[in-house]
Amino acid sequence: MIFLFNEDLEYIIGSRACNRLTRQKHVDLSHRPLPLLFCKEVDGLWVEKISRFNAEVLRTREAVRFHDTILIEGEPLLHAHITISPMLDDSGQCQGTIMAVNDVSELVAAQRRAEEAAKSKSAFLANMSHEIRTPMNAIKGLSELLALTPLNLTQRNYVKNIVGSANSLIGIINDVLDFSKIDANRIELLPAPYSLHKLIAEICGVIALRAEEKGLALFLDIDPAIPARLIGDDARVKQVLVNMLSNAVKYTPAGSITFRIQGTRRDTFVDLDMSVEDTGVGIKDEDQHKLFSAFSRVDLLTNKRIQGTGLGLAISKALAEAMGGRISFASDYGKDSTFTLHLPQEVEDPAPLASLEEPERVRVLLLGGGARMQNAARMLEDLGAAYATFGESAIDLARLLGRAAIDLPPCGDPPLPYTHCVYTDAVGEREMSRLRTILEDCRFAALRSIINSMEEPGRRDTVLFNPLLVTELTKFLNRSGRRTSARSIASDTTVAPRPQFRDVSALVVDDNRINLMVCEKMLHLYGVAVTTASGGREALALACENKYDILFVDHMMPDIDGIEVTEDIRSHDGPNKRTPIVALTANVVNDMRSFYLQAGMDDFVGKPIDRNELTRVLKQWLPPEKIVQPMGTQKQIG
């Protein structure tokens, strides 16, 4: 509808559609004052408002635009975009106004429908994920428990495959959920202080074994000068990096993967460049623009045996951007690819990730050759430590060590005796014992792959794991003096060890019988005595009578749900008024942590229960004096 008014705001002419508001087809409306133009069904307040706006435009000669709703008796609400502009002549004089009323009701209705569809899609996904997670908890938990029983090789292999498939299914559910959250603009970031070392170690814990199983070498090249403690959403940073590294493992049939982190300080921030370089299949130039679109997988012929959803990079890109960063990549088809996450992070503590206490005193002998030793050599250069390499091959070594007098290369300026020696599995135990007698005051560390080291318990030297972390190397080099007999560095790049507890009783509440059993058996592995309850009512009865050290309570239960159980326990002066309560839940869609905390609980564990997560919860909430340190092991790092 287009209306033209003169300088006295009298109607001059209008489009035919205006009849919808005037309803006077056969009457001459010209020179009718604006307030009297519209039919009586049109809301009088709106007519008043529109008259005021036209007068305003006439006075200021500035156009106005706004969205409005118009009530017309007997008709559905009219949604309109309204524009009122001044009508200027050649000399710039204002001759009147032009008012355009654009009916956008259908658009608004379509938008509402789309919003409702998005809402029900999210609700559907949340419910579906909940429904799938509950049985997945049983599958994953029971197979993990099964793996701990005596099994023959074939059975063990089956169980391993069940766990692997369960994990990949959970991965897919998580991806789909994340994607739907990003799609609905509901991605939540939780920035908090974190340790960069721990982040890298955890990432390697996920990736190292996969790379090794595929025969790929994984190298780390991490600038030791980057601040050790940063502020950011470490879980999301980890998610992006794990995705980039998993892709590198997936799309590299042979060769190596290098994970590189560099940092540039900028005031209270550090700009991190975290890149993953592989020697894999590469990406064709014409496919490169598709990589970050949802559900898009490229070069399907080459990659036909590789599983994927095509969601990983779309999610990573959205997460990187939400954190104020971006992802870039370069690739040579058939040769290599490099994906880089550029990410600014706030610095919590400027102390560097790794540094030597007395670099001038350290002299390192790198024994056995290969790319892994070259990688270690580069780290020593970064750390400012003197080193020498010796014995490029196993035969070489045997020959050199076989001689009566061994000429080890001099090391450093001034040359001093070796303080540390790092050797690979290329060096045999016979040569090593000979060397130990020659280098009396030297500390030894074996550089081992995760797979080998599992098969080789009881070594006398420190064990450093591949991929070698500059932080672990530094820890080893900062220990001086004679070696100890215990395996002194238990790297946290492997699965966290399971602590044992003494005199701990837990109450576990879940209406699902199998999940109840899984949780009970898992807690038994920690030496925790467990009482079970199959519903809220039974739980409350037990909690009234007995004191527990910790309660694990399912959220959704048919009789009394977990939230009500918590409220009841917290509001009565029973024996468990202050006992830590941990929610067990398959609902991981929304920001559930704050939800459970508000409900009076202390923590939550998602289903399927992750054993590292359970370890964390038990360590955090049970009194430290109830932890029994297993014999012969030292305090864990990290």
Ligand code: ADP
């Ligand atoms: P997915 O791996 O689940 O298919 P992504 O979104 O992570 O999904 O990756 C999208 C596509 O990008 C992959 O299907 C693959 O074709 C390609 N791609 C990703 N990373 C690499 C890589 N490192 N080397 C070669 N191709 C890659």
